[in-house]
Amino acid sequence: xxxxxxxxxxxxxxxxxxGEWLRGEGPESDIVMSSRIxxxxxxxxxxxxxxxxxxxxxxIAERVEAALKDSPFAPHLMPLRVDELSELDRHFLVxxxxxxxxxxxxxxxxxxxxxxxxxxxxxxxxxxxxRMQVMRSGLDLEPAWKLINDLDDHLERHLTFAFDEKFGYLxxxxxxxxxxxxxxxxxxxxxxxxxxQMDQIFRGLEKLELVVRGLFGEGSQAMGxxxxxxxxxxxxxxxPELIAKVGDVIPRIIEYERKAREFLMNESQENxxxxxxxxxxxxxxAQTISSEETMHLLSSxxxxxxxxxxxxxxxxxxNELFLLTQPAHVQKLVGTDLDSADRNIERARFLRxxxxx
Amino acid sequence: xxxxxxxxxxxxxxxxxxGEWLRGEGPESDIVMSSRIxxxxxxxxxxxxxxxxxxxxxxIAERVEAALKDSPFAPHLMPLRVDELSELDRHFLVxxxxxxxxxxxxxxxxxxxxxxxxxxxxxxxxxxxxRMQVMRSGLDLEPAWKLINDLDDHLERHLTFAFDEKFGYLxxxxxxxxxxxxxxxxxxxxxxxxxxQMDQIFRGLEKLELVVRGLFGEGSQAMGxxxxxxxxxxxxxxxPELIAKVGDVIPRIIEYERKAREFLMNESQENxxxxxxxxxxxxxxAQTISSEETMHLLSSxxxxxxxxxxxxxxxxxxNELFLLTQPAHVQKLVGTDLDSADRNIERARFLRxxxxx
Numbered sequence: 001x002x003x004x005x006x007x008x009x010x011x012x013x014x015x016x017x018x019g020e021w022l023r024g025e026g027p028e029s030d031i032v033m034s035s036r037i038x039x040x041x042x043x044x045x046x047x048x049x050x051x052x053x054x055x056x057x058x059x060i061a062e063r064v065e066a067a068l069k070d071s072p073f074a075p076h077l078m079p080l081r082v083d084e085l086s087e088l089d090r091h092f093l094v095x096x097x098x099x100x101x102x103x104x105x106x107x108x109x110x111x112x113x114x115x116x117x118x119x120x121x122x123x124x125x126x127x128x129x130x131r132m133q134v135m136r137s138g139l140d141l142e143p144a145w146k147l148i149n150d151l152d153d154h155l156e157r158h159l160t161f162a163f164d165e166k167f168g169y170l171x172x173x174x175x176x177x178x179x180x181x182x183x184x185x186x187x188x189x190x191x192x193x194x195x196x197q198m199d200q201i202f203r204g205l206e207k208l209e210l211v212v213r214g215l216f217g218e219g220s221q222a223m224g225x226x227x228x229x230x231x232x233x234x235x236x237x238x239x240p241e242l243i244a245k246v247g248d249v250i251p252r253i254i255e256y257e258r259k260a261r262e263f264l265m266n267e268s269q270e271n272x273x274x275x276x277x278x279x280x281x282x283x284x285x286a287q288t289i290s291s292e293e294t295m296h297l298l299s300s301x302x303x304x305x306x307x308x309x310x311x312x313x314x315x316x317x318x319n320e321l322f323l324l325t326q327p328a329h330v331q332k333l334v335g336t337d338l339d340s341a342d343r344n345i346e347r348a349r350f351l352r353x354x355x356x357x
Numbered sequence: 358x359x360x361x362x363x364x365x366x367x368x369x370x371x372x373x374x375x376g377e378w379l380r381g382e383g384p385e386s387d388i389v390m391s392s393r394i395x396x397x398x399x400x401x402x403x404x405x406x407x408x409x410x411x412x413x414x415x416x417i418a419e420r421v422e423a424a425l426k427d428s429p430f431a432p433h434l435m436p437l438r439v440d441e442l443s444e445l446d447r448h449f450l451v452x453x454x455x456x457x458x459x460x461x462x463x464x465x466x467x468x469x470x471x472x473x474x475x476x477x478x479x480x481x482x483x484x485x486x487x488r489m490q491v492m493r494s495g496l497d498l499e500p501a502w503k504l505i506n507d508l509d510d511h512l513e514r515h516l517t518f519a520f521d522e523k524f525g526y527l528x529x530x531x532x533x534x535x536x537x538x539x540x541x542x543x544x545x546x547x548x549x550x551x552x553x554q555m556d557q558i559f560r561g562l563e564k565l566e567l568v569v570r571g572l573f574g575e576g577s578q579a580m581g582x583x584x585x586x587x588x589x590x591x592x593x594x595x596x597p598e599l600i601a602k603v604g605d606v607i608p609r610i611i612e613y614e615r616k617a618r619e620f621l622m623n624e625s626q627e628n629x630x631x632x633x634x635x636x637x638x639x640x641x642x643a644q645t646i647s648s649e650e651t652m653h654l655l656s657s658x659x660x661x662x663x664x665x666x667x668x669x670x671x672x673x674x675x676n677e678l679f680l681l682t683q684p685a686h687v688q689k690l691v692g693t694d695l696d697s698a699d700r701n702i703e704r705a706r707f708l709r710x711x712x713x714x
Contacts, residue, residue: 270702274644285638287631345627 019118026138276304376475383495633661
């Protein structure tokens, strides 16, 4: 089953591409890296994934594949058997935000359909039978909602989803019951971090039933001053309400970041300039550098570019550097598995090449 | 008195020049910055400087000036009334190693004769009536001894020095009695510092009655991994014995440094390369930088150049950067007095300009 057609790219082809969320072109893209909407769905005729055997997993995958087959989405989709990929390839997809870390590290038959432009992906046999997500560069939730709604409508014409009149869509985890929707916005907040206002923002969002996570979702530390804000509960509210809930609070966080940048520029522009300029200098000269330090320094440089303190670099290039310097991407660039020490050397080599060009 | 003649340069002219000890050309000049010999002399007919009134100071100065007047040294000498110089100019001369810090900060009529090429200088009314010193780039004590001996012989033909048959030359401080000679070698020992062997070397030198000081002599902390090794006592030994005492031990310290560099290159070349390369990167991009950090980073870069880890920079240029980034030199470069914060900004501007050229 699931052969790649002529129009379907290979996983390797993603490497040279700049996926949707790296475009750096959407609204507020200096501060908002990307917007994402995810829907969780389950087929009514099958047990939840964690209770499903291999045969049922296969049947689920085949149903989804059939439903997508003649859809307007099909020409853009690359199906990948995630359980047959190497660990490196799976981490590669996690770093590109195309699959979840849990999905990468899971067990049993697992499938993902990836849009060639990485605008959306559909995981089959994640925690739920279907996890579809749409990504947009910048703060751009409405188009994301329109696209994922179309995708959901199309699938629902061919599949029967587990649905309860009272609760809504049924999901493996209670927090997803209802709309099955998670709305997430990834923000770059270096000035808020420097001015130590992040805790305050955390507390404010908690009261609004919103959660904040680091770059790679649950359980990961915030690296490179990237924070993802999402709704915690998906029950009892309509999809537009959930989108509005997240969408309304983001401009206020953006305002915090802009104010903090303004403050730093007014109060200590020389120090700020020094910080971002040195960060750029280190990235251009290091001979060995960890992923964590790279993100930390790139974060300073990214802010510096947007404040006009550094020239000659654009947002898409910078966004791409965050991605290409992740561990799996470094190994894909070199074309071989590397231990941590060698990755640090290759990462530094890559950065020097790209930034001294 | 003491007008500048036609052949005499102005203090400002020193700025654009590379003095003798910056040449970076003498023996072992990758590790030995400079060699220096200093002689202390007093005129028999006058009390020591600390007991001399202004009239006596003036008479001492006039005697020395007269003694130098028709000497072969005269055409190369610029006389400067140090007590009439601004604080900035005095610190400028201290940084160039042409006068001592004590001399700069002293009281009363004080004079210095400076060789145009900064190969030697003669302080009048320092702690002793005469403090003459000769500087050489690299480990080069013999020529230094020859020159200062000539200078001393010439002066002694015109002046009567306080001399005791039993003790030798009499000086204001007992540690200088005898030969009145101090032999000093300035070493650059970054690898010894990294491998934490400096304490061991300190203890060894102490047993040999040698002292170790930071870059700017007594009381100053070692900055930029520069250490000056000198004899502690000048009594009871001949001049050649004192020179041999210092001269014999220096190759052993050089050997320590070479071994330490070799060890670092073998054991952790990537880390060493990373350290020196980042140091270079920061120097090229910082927007504000202290004198201390500059010396620390230049020290890494200097070692990196000598180990072939950094290219495109030569030793004289590097040596000069150590000097030109000192506080008084930064102010002379800009042409105005600056507070510490502004100096740090101008220092960074100068480094960026020089290193990104």
